[in-house]
Structure formats: C-alpha cells, structure tokens
Amino acid sequence: MEIYFSNVVEDLIVTALLVGVVFAYARDSQGRFGMRVVAGGIVAGFVASVAMAIAKQNTALIATGSWNMGIFIASLIVAVVALVCAIVAAIAGKGKAKGQSGGIAHVLKLVVLFSFTLFMALRIFYMVPDVINYPANFGISVDNLVSTDFAFRILGWLAGIALVVVAGVAVAKAFKALDHRMMGIATGVVIGIICLVQTVSLCQILIARRIIKAGTDLYKTMFAVTTWTSNNTLIFTLIILGVFAALAVYVIVLSLRDKEPYANPAEHRKNKAKWRNRRRWAICMLVCIVLSTLTVTIVKDYAHRGPELSPSEECEVHDGNVYVSLEQVEDGHLHRFTYTTEAGVALENGKQTDGGVGVRFIVIKKPGSSAYGVGLDACEICGQTGYYERDGQVVCKLCDVVMNINTIGFKGGCNPIPVDYSVADGYIVLPTDGLAKYEKTFK
Secondary structure: OHHHHHHHHHHHHHHHHHHHHHHHHHHHHHHHHHHHHHHHHHHHHHHHHHHHHHHHHHOOOOOHHHHHHHHHHHHHHHHHHHHHHHHHHHHHOOOOOOOOOOHHHHHHHHHHHHHHHHHHHHHHHHHHHHHHOHHHHHOOOOOOOOOHHHHHHHHHHHHHHHHHHHHHHHHHHHHHHOOHHHHHHHHHHHHHHHHHHHHHHHHHHHHHOOOOOOOOHHHHHHHHHHHHHHHOHHHHHHHHHHHHHHHHHHHHHHHHHOOOOOOOHHHHHHHHHHHHHHHHHHHHHHHHHHHHHHHHHHHHHHHHHOOOOOOOEOOEEEOOEEEEEHHHHOOOOOEEEEEEOOOOOEOOOOOEOOOOOEEEEEEEEOOOOOOEEEEEOOEOOOEOOOEEEEOOEEEEOOOOOEEOHHHOOOOOOOOOOEOOOEEEOOEEEEEHHHHHOOHHHHO
16 A cells, blocks of 8 residues: 555655646736636646556557657756746836736746646646556456455555645645745746756666767766666655745745734734635645655655565576475465576577576465466566565565466566476476576666
C-alpha cells in the first residue's frame, strides 16, 4: 500500500501544486474567463492522459522517448513565451490600476494565461498516464483481484491521488490572499524548476540517441549534469514544497492581522469570515505539503527498503555448469543462489566478462507439479532488486508485485528473467556461460 501511495505522491504533487497556482493566477488575472480557460486546460490534459495511458497499456505504438522529447521541447518554448510576455506586460502596465493596463499589456497577459495553461496541460499529459496505469501494472501476476493484497494497493493508489488533489485545491483557495505579483512569482518558480528538470531529461534523451556526440566537451558536461540531476530529483521537489509551505505560512500570518478596512460591523464580519476561510485552506495546504514531504522522504524510504533478501545457498560449480540439488529445493519454498563470474568468458556480443560479479538466480518448485521455476533474481522492469517469499507467494521487492509461481521461468511483466537450465541426475543444471551473460545486470 505504502509503495503506491508514495509513488503517486512523488509523481503528482508538483503537478497538483502547479495546477493550483495557475488556477489562482488565472482567477486573479482574468476572473471567470481565466478560470474557464484553466479548467479547459485541465480537462484537455486529463483526456489526453487517459488516451495515452490506454495506448501505452494496450499497444506497442508509443515511443515514450520521442513523446517525452516533444513534450519537453514544447514546454520549454511555452515557458519562455510566458516569461517574456509577463515581463513585457509588467513593464507596459506599470503604474496603471488593475484592469486598466492598456491594450498591449492586456493582450500580453492573455498570452501569459494561455501559456501557463498550456504548460500545465503538457505537464498533466506527461505525468498522469503512468499513474493511471498503476492498477494495471500492480495487478500483473495477481491470481485473485478480489483480495486483501490487491485492495491495499488500490487503497494506496487512491489515497495518493486524494492527497495531491486536496493539495491542488487548497493552493487555489488559499492563494486568494496573495496579490497578483506574488502569484506570478510563485507560478514562475514552480514552472522554472520543472523546466530545469525537464531540460536535463531532454539532454538525457539526446545523449541516449547520440544526438550529443560522445567524447565532446559538451557530452562530458551534460553527462555529469544529467547524472547528478537524475540522482537528486527529489531535491527539486523538496524546493518546490518548501516554497509553497512558506507561502502557506505567509497566508496564515496575513489572515491573523485583520487590517482590512470596513464600513460597518456587517462588512467587518464578512471580512473576518473571508480571511478565516483563507486561513483554513492555507492550513490545509500546509498539512498536505508536510504530509507530501514526509511521504516522498521517510515513507518512500521505508516502502522501498522492503524486507532483507534471504542469503544465497550453497551450490556446486564445476565443468562449466552450476548444479543445484533437487533435494535442496523440494520443499516448494523460494531458494536463492549466487554464481560468481570469472573474467574473460566470451559473451554473445563479442565482449568478455569482467569477473567477480555475483549473478543471483532463484529456484522454486511449482505447486502441484514436478516442474521448477528457475530465473534470475532480477527482472527487466525493476532490475536486480530481487524477490522474496511472503505467505507462500513470491514477491518483487521493489514494486511489491506478486508473481504467479507457475509463470516463473517465462518471460514477461515483472517475472524473473528466464535462464537456460536442464534437469539431470537429481540436479538442476545451469551453464555458467548462460549466467555470465547477465553479469551487467548485477554490477
């Protein structure tokens, strides 16, 4: 449960805060018209996300890298347009009253509004499809969808969505207390940080596709920057959360001052009720941000730490094979073994093994059968994090997906990567060169 809760919050909290602040900015800048524009952007982004999620889940037509590259480039262009127009509009409207900023400034503000909305829609389109597909992904290999295990996963997924939605609504409500300038700055900060991270991701795609040539100074610089940023994306999320937490505190402080002028007691009570409402939403916003911060740090660390893998058992290695006694694995439980590679073994790609790498594999006797499930202690989706046994089930340590034991040894989903083996003379026999080719998986 906690894995999917933390995954959803980490994926969507920045997007939710962006939606909230853009909505608040649009309401302050263009009133009901601005609110309708942003609402249309939210709907368009979500509809496009649903279509993308369905396409990703049911077809092989989606080249994720190409789509992401297009989204990143479009987002950067839109952000630059919004920034330039916002600066020019501020200069053109300087010294004029709100709503009296003149023709050119008004047009520029409309451009900023539509640019912010488009950026927000692109962000939704980029982040939401994978979250929509979580239930399908963690339902893989679960024999009975009507189960406590599956119900807890759904509950964690829904709880994460609920938290980020409430956070976005709280931002939109609480930011009524901010002036236009502060809302513009808050929107610019979150968009700027998102653009920075997306620019690095764009560079990663360009490096992977060798558009940025290896060996050049640009390649070395971008490789170092992208590596650091990829390993520290959480820092940027925490910066955004910190900015919005500070703004929430600022709104709370404003609400306690009660200095707004009034003509009569009724108007005074109305003002107090208005600021009380804003204070409540600011507190709600602050609580959501604190919960989100704890979720993407402590809860995430706890959820992904998972149980310790059982130690590797002894096996025999000689004559170019690894031998596992059938008696050792007859009990129907998960057994883990490790083969340490030797240097200089020729691989299929013409390269040689480096040696000294422990290639882990698992063996389990299939229920009600004399067959065995044999595969690497790693999968193509989650890498070498490994599997463990829980209540008679084989579970992926990283994503908590329960394996169908009868499918272990077959390729697909989160199943262990299959390896070549045979059964002879009371042993499961695995060729060492067949294991050695997976050396890079366990480096």
